[in-house]
Amino acid sequence: MRQASLTDVAELAGVSHMTVSRVINGTGPVRPETRARVQAAIQELDYRPNSAARTLATGKSETLGVVALDSTLYGPASMLYGIEHAAREAGYAITISSVSRPQRQSISDAVEVLRRQAVEGILVIAPHVAAGRALEFTPRDVPLVAVGAAESAPVPVVTVDQHDGARRATEHLLALGHRTVWHIAGPEDWLEARAREQSWRETLEAHGIEAPTVLRGDWSPRSGYEAGRALIAGGDVTAVFVANDQMALGMLRAFTEAGVTVPHDVHVVGFDDVPEAAYFSPPLTTVRQDFIEVGRQAFELLLLRLRDEAEGVRRLITPELVVRESTGPR
Known part of the structure; x- marks a missing residue:
């Protein structure tokens, strides 16, 4: 089936080519009743303006x-x-x-x-x-x-505001009575990872708490799993702020395999609020962007x-x- 042209629109609406062009490009005065006829014709014919021609006519590509x-x-x-x-x-x-x-x-x-x-x-x-x-x-x-x-x-x-998000996550865990909060950070060459880690440290310092050694992942569940195993081996972990939800997912798997239960043994906060976060086991507290x-x-x-x-x-x-x-x- 042939695609409708500007000529077809003009004939159906009973107007000139120039009038149709003005309606499409918004480049000149057109009476409301005429504009309505042209727009109705465009809809009836399913007309799609040529983007290149429109750019030439208006100087704008949209x-x-x-x-x-x-x-x-x-x-x-x-x-x-x-x-x-x-x-x-x-x-x-x-x-x-x-x-x-x-x-x-x-x-x-x-x-x-x-x-x-x-x-x-x-x-x-x-x-x-x-x-x-x-x-x-x-x-x-x-x-x-x-x-x-x-x-x-x-x-x-x-x-x-990555700093604010990380502060909210860390403050939430401290308000639950934890003496410190561990952190699984993202890659050092990501601005978001840097900002979240920096805010986590500053929030702990504001409470007079020395930040524990940071663990670092690459945003993937696998790296979160490995970090989770390292936390378990170190012992004495009760609260973890994870720099994204996917790493939190991997960490939860490591905790489950080791018999560490969330939230009974450890509280966990992620970051992003991916669509699946509400269906993790358990559903994940996180920072929504x-x-x-x-x-x-x-x-x-x-x-x-x-x-x-x-x-x-x-x-x-x-x-x-x-x-x-x-x-x-x-």
Whole structure:
């Protein structure tokens, strides 16, 4: 079946090509009753405007670029979903350029690919240390916003307040009467892991508690399992803050195999609130990150940048502690 053309819409609505173009592109005055006829014709014919022609007519592609890590990790993947959700609601298309390694050259190449596709602006998901450094070398002739980057980034940033989330998790465990809180941290080259670890230490120090030796994983359940076995071997562990829910899942498996019960023997708090967290055994107390809000604010900030506003803006999204059975009565 032939795809409907602009001519078909014009004939059905009884108007000129120029009038249809004005309605589609919003480039000129059209009477309300005429606009309604054109829109009805577009819907009836299921007409889809040619994006290239529309860009030539308006000078705007209504397409945004996203540089994303080629990762299935919940955090980066959810940030991308949040951005796509916000853009779709506003009528923008998204073009994604993925990088397998968050290095300066790979991110620069990804940005250049998007520039050649005439995107109006670019969002860079940059929760990695190397990605943050690469932002210092991005071109200044295209509006750019970083998502999940450090507050010190040279471009506007939207990120979840990792320090606040880790503080909430640690304070919650201390309020349950524990003398200290152990921590399974994420990889050192991830900004989120660094921020959560730093806040955990600072919270303990604020209570006059010396931080125990940190254990480190790679975000995976396997690494959480290994860290859990190490904690069991060390003994005298009653409370653990784990830097993400997937590592917490692995740690819970190690505890179960060793006969350590949660929450009777140990209280556990994770981070992220993955969809499965409520169905862990036991259901996991964790810190929820609102990635839909991150995407909405990142998109909003990029629109401001398109108008040459919001230079140097930093937006922090407040996380939420979700209390479940893993920190329940002992």
